[in-house]
Amino acid sequence: MKFGYFCNTTNWTHKPYYELLDETKEITEYCDQNNWDSIWYTEHHFNHEGMESCTNPLMMGADAAARTKQIRIGQACNVITFHNPIQMAEDIALLDQLSKGRVEVGIGRGIYGREAVNLNIEADMKDQAKNFRLFEETLTILKKAWKEKFFDHKGEFYTYPSPNYVWQHAMSKSSPEFMDMETNVMKKISVLPQPYQRPYPPIHQVVDGIRSIEWAAQNGLNIIMWIPTVKALKIKFEAFKNAKSETEKRNVPLGEGISLVRDMFVADTMEEAKEKAGEHMINYMRWVCHWRGLGNHMDPGEELPVTPGKLDLLNYEFLHKRNMLFGTPEYVIDKIHELKSELNLQNLQVWSNFPGVKHSDCMKSIKLFTEKVMPHFKQDIETEIKKVS
Structure with a gap:
């Protein structure tokens, strides 16, 4: 099993932001020095409440790349529907080059309306179908930009290169790779750098x-x-396994390709x-479940008592x-x-810096997990490998 730290930076107590960053750096360096496999930074915007305070996981990753040696650096996630795909392709590739191939690219469609309508109205989740088309097209452009020396794209939301743009420069050698040799109109563009990992992370x-x-x-x-119970996860894990097996024409093991937070x-x-x-975690869940309700926390077929408020049952015991x-x-x-026995879980991400938790308490939790929990599973894996060999 591989272990990642899910660094959902929070600032419920509204401390100076540099202090928040210093605490995040301490977590990052500790994980790198103590054999964690990966660290993941989040993306959220306009969160003056302090529940989710990291706006740029790629900049956090660049800092991590400079102060770490071996840990893989992920985003959970880049909300790609909010961003220009060319700039995002460049930024991710640059981070992969800076870290010499330690990037894990996390992508998502977005969940908060106030983020979407203020960053890219086309991404508004009120129109789920349009949001998905934007997501799919953005991902297509990212892959093209990373894989191909020169590429073009014409879609619903983006067209590259811009039509009818004439390019002429004495220091830029004309080439049919990217231009019409008769008119000098650009037909393709290039994105630099390309990722360190080929064709992409x-x-x-x-x-x-x-x-x-x-x-x-x-x-x-x-x-x-992230949230579901083991019984609910079993259905989701099997759905992924079946779809992946059918697509790849092989029997994909349960749990392959899945990370659980x-x-x-x-x-x-x-x-x-x-x-x-405990109360800090519940307070954070009150924030999240305001939109999601309690459905993601329930077993398949489970029915909860009817209560006046939709979150009345949300407490530590629940x-x-x-x-x-x-x-x-x-x-x-x-x-x-x-999780391992029921789901064959191979990748686990955890976090302890919930809104309001003291940083010293958070670090103690991380250290106990590192020293008392992780070695147990490393020994299990080594034993299994010896049995197979």
Whole structure:
């Protein structure tokens, strides 16, 4: 099993932003120095509330590349519908070059309306079909820009190069690779740099519904999921496996190509985990579930009691048994074993810096996870390899 840290930067206490960055740097350096496989930064905008405070995962990744040596650097995710695809292709490729091939590209469609309508109205999730077409076209352009020396594109939202643009320069050698030799009209463009990893870094789509899961599998993407219970995840994992197997004409093992994010807080006792981070985690879930409701936390076919408010049942006891890795190292090890045995989970991302949690408590949780939990699974993997060999 590979372990990644999901660095969903938060600032509920509204400390100076540089302090927030210093704490993030400490987490990043610790993970790099202690054999974590990857670290992932998020993208959110306009969040004055402090729940999600990282606006640019690629700039965070550039800082990480400069201060780390081995950890892989991911985004969870780049909301590609918000951005110009050429500039995004350049920025991701540049980060891959800076890190000498340590980038994991995370992509998503966006979930918050106030972000979409202020960054790219075409991405407004109120029109799901249009948002998806924009997402699909942007991804197509990214891949073209990374794979091809010169490329062109004509779609619903973007056309490259701009039509009828005449290019002439004494220091730019004319070539049929990118221009009409008779008219000097540009027919293709190039994006520099191209990625260090060829043809491009691994791509992971943040997904939730079955249609998105199957689409990702059919288009050669890995996926990242977050909240569901083990029983609900089993259905989603199998949907990805089946779609990927059919597309690739092979029997894809369950769990291949999937990363799961879990909320984690390891402490010396079960009571300490709840005391130091429980209410902070629930407070964050109140933020998230304002839009999502409790559906993602339920087992298939489960029915909840009817309550006046849609989040009345949201408390620590409700969530803890469903999808939280909160407790002693022994408890967390047991929960991860369940994920491994039921889902053949191969990639786990966790985070502890929930809004309002003290940084010192967060670091203690990360260190306990590193020292008490991760080695257990490394030993399991090594034992399995020896048995096979």
